[in-house]
Amino acid sequence: MIRGKAWKFGDDISTDLITAGRYYHLRSNMNELVKHIFEDADINFAKEVLKREQVYIVVGGRNFGKGSSREHAARLIKMVSPAVLAKSFARIFYRNCFNLGLPALIVDTDKIEHGDELEIDLAKGRVRNLTKNYELNFSPIPESLQKILQEGGIIEYIKKYRDIKF
Numbered sequence: 001m002i003r004g005k006a007w008k009f010g011d012d013i014s015t016d017l018i019t020a021g022r023y024y025h026l027r028s029n030m031n032e033l034v035k036h037i038f039e040d041a042d043i044n045f046a047k048e049v050l051k052r053e054q055v056y057i058v059v060g061g062r063n064f065g066k067g068s069s070r071e072h073a074a075r076l077i078k079m080v081s082p083a084v085l086a087k088s089f090a091r092i093f094y095r096n097c098f099n100l101g102l103p104a105l106i107v108d109t110d111k112i113e114h115g116d117e118l119e120i121d122l123a124k125g126r127v128r129n130l131t132k133n134y135e136l137n138f139s140p141i142p143e144s145l146q147k148i149l150q151e152g153g154i155i156e157y158i159k160k161y162r163d164i165k166f
Contacts, residue, residue: 002082002103002120004055006112007048009041011061015073015093017041018065027072030079037076049080057118059109060086065093071100078102083120085109085127098145101153107138122149 009017017040019033026033038045049056058077064086065073074096077084083103087110097104105120107127112118117130127136141149151157158164 002057002118002122004057004082004118006059006085006114006116006118007042007045007056007081008059008109008112008114009038009061009064011087012063012066013041013060014067015065015070016067018073019070019076030072030075033072034076034079037080046080055082057081057120058084059112059118060084061109062087064089065096066090069093069096071096074100074102074104085112085118085120098148099154101149101151101156103141103149105138105141107136111136122146 018038020036020040023033023036026036035046035050058081064084067090069092074093077097078100083105084097085105085107087108088106089104094104103122105127111132111134112129116132119128119130120126121128122141125138125140127138129136148154148157151160
């Protein structure tokens with residue numbers, strides 16, 4: 001079970017909005033780079049989530065993660081959020097999330113508002129909005145991706161099983 005407050009973004013959140021190109025020189029120092037996560041989308045995001053006083057779940061609209069295939073965009077989100085919800089994802093970003101062990105869930109996020117308390121049940125394919133008392137369902141995560149998530153990402157999966165066999 002995953003629980004946290006929604007931090008809502010809109011449609012077409014690109015990997016450049018997640019991690020701006022001007023910080024490219026920090027990509028080998030994720031602890032510094034994360035201080036700038038979503039800086040161009042919401043200047044307050046990094047400051048608030050890095051306080052670690054509250055768990056935040058990143059929530060987007062359509063086409064979340066569009067643009068370049070920067071793996072570190074998904075890695076940064078995983079550093080500050082246990083999951084990301086969106087109406088749709090850019091294909092490469094979506095797979096990067098799972099490869100890094102971050103659940104990327106396709107769900108209708110229109111009714112979710114910034115600050116809503118959410119509870120996510122990956123096994124049941126359900127997001128409960130505890131603030132507004134309703135549930136949203138999402139399609140089950142394919143078994144192969146569930147196995148990757150369970151191991152913490154594709155690298156940990158391969159270390160454990162020495163191959164990709166589903």
